[in-house]
Amino acid sequence: MQLILRYFLLSVTMLPAIVTAEIKLPLPEITIPKITEEVQRETDSDQDFQPAMPHAKVGPIYPIYYARKKKEGWVDLTFSVEKDGSISNVLVTNDSGGAQFVTEAIKAINRWKYKPALEFKQPVQSNIHNQRLTFKFDRDKKIREKVYEFYMQGLEFIEAHDRDGMDEIYEQINDLNFRKYGEKDFADVYTLNYASHIDDSDLYLSTLKNIELVSIIVTFPDLWAELAMEKVKLLAEDHKLAEALSLLNHIEAENSKTIEQTRLLSSREQLNQYIESDIDLVIDGKTNKLGIWQHHLARNHFAITNLEGKLESLDIRCDNTRRLIDIDGNSEWQIPKKWRNCVLYFQSEKSAQFTLIEFATRKIV
Structure with a gap:
């Protein structure tokens, strides 16, 4: 944690410019997490299965109403x-909020084409x-001055204790x-930074748990890898080993x-030793605002x-099934x-929480 904090105090990074189409309402940038496409292909050692490869992708249309309001978001x-x-x-x-963003994102995804997976x-x-x-828009000021000023002033207060x-x-x-x-x-x-300085481990861990690495890699590229390693440790402690x-x-890629x-x-x-151990993995689950x-x-x-609440269905999605x-x-x-x-998607109409147990190999019959 101390290494990360030294980076925090030395790194003041503004968002980089985004290349957009030269039209009145620019197309948004598409951010594609490498963890789900490129890395998977690199780390797949089973030659009997070849993952699907992107062939043609188009960007979503920026909703006019949101564009006029300068509203940004993600899906x-x-x-x-x-x-x-x-x-x-x-x-x-999941999404940042905005039904029109969701609609346009789905439309765009449905127009994509892939070379299919082979087994x-x-x-x-x-x-x-x-x-x-x-x-998001291409803009001269990458974030609002108010946010940046709060951030810089906060770091000064930390340095001054x-x-x-x-x-x-x-x-x-945060308000x-x-x-x-x-x-x-x-x-x-x-x-x-604040949580570490006041020695509030609960606040530090809760913030780390919810931090968006997919955007941190752009806004704070020098911090991303250390934060990601911290999150690997946190995921392991929560038994989210895969x-x-x-x-x-x-991180390796x-x-x-x-x-x-x-x-x-x-x-x-x-991590591999933990997965192969005789310890049952116990994970707390709670559906989000979308019931997932x-x-x-x-x-x-x-x-x-x-189980507290009601689960409607379980969607099991695997490489080949x-x-x-x-x-x-x-x-x-x-x-x-x-x-x-395989990835599990539990779905509920309203909020539901439960405990998921992944049984050790010794319990498989």
Whole structure:
């Protein structure tokens, strides 16, 4: 944490310019997390399966109403690629707010084309395709002056050990309505500094848990790798081991000079040992504002317990298989090992929370 904080205090980074079409309402930039496309291809050692490859992508149309209001945002989606390369089963998993952003994002994704995945040299449906589409303008001032001034003033208060000033900035910067893409990153980075300085580990961990690495890599590129490594550790502590491994792959693919190769190898070895251990993985789950909770499976035998609320369905999406399950009274499942690299999407009409257990190999019959 101390290494990260030294970077925090030395790094003051504004958002880089974005290349947009020369029209009155510019097309938004599409941000594609490498963790879900490029890294997966690099780390897949099974030659019997070849992931789908992007063939043609188009950007979403910026909603006119939001453009006039200078409203920016993002939409996270997951989808399947069919045997003919077309898109299906589009599911919005999260968004920054704005129904028109969601509508245009779905329209854009449905126009994309892929070269289909191959299994034993035959086309198959593939289902692990996660994308974030961002809607933002090319602008001279990358974030509002108010956000930047709060951030800079807060760092000055931290360096001066001015507790009253730090407290005031913490309240002010987190009370803002973040209208421009990337503004929340400045609030989060300041909050991490603040929490560390006042020794508030709960605030530090809760902020780290919710920080958006997909935008931090743009707004604070010098901090991203260290923050990502901190998040790998946090994911492991929360028993989200497959997600931690995926993030580790992403860090390695970025070739960050701040992370030594031995550190990456050690982390990977520890995660794999944990996955293969006889310890059951216990994960807290809670559906978000869209009624969705997702989890990347490390094992193929799992169950839910301590359910509060009602779950409508379970959407299991794997590299080569998809199953939509009506939960009803079922609470335990075991999926075939040939279902590769699976992600669970629990869906509820209203908020629901529960405990997910991934059973150790010794319990698989």
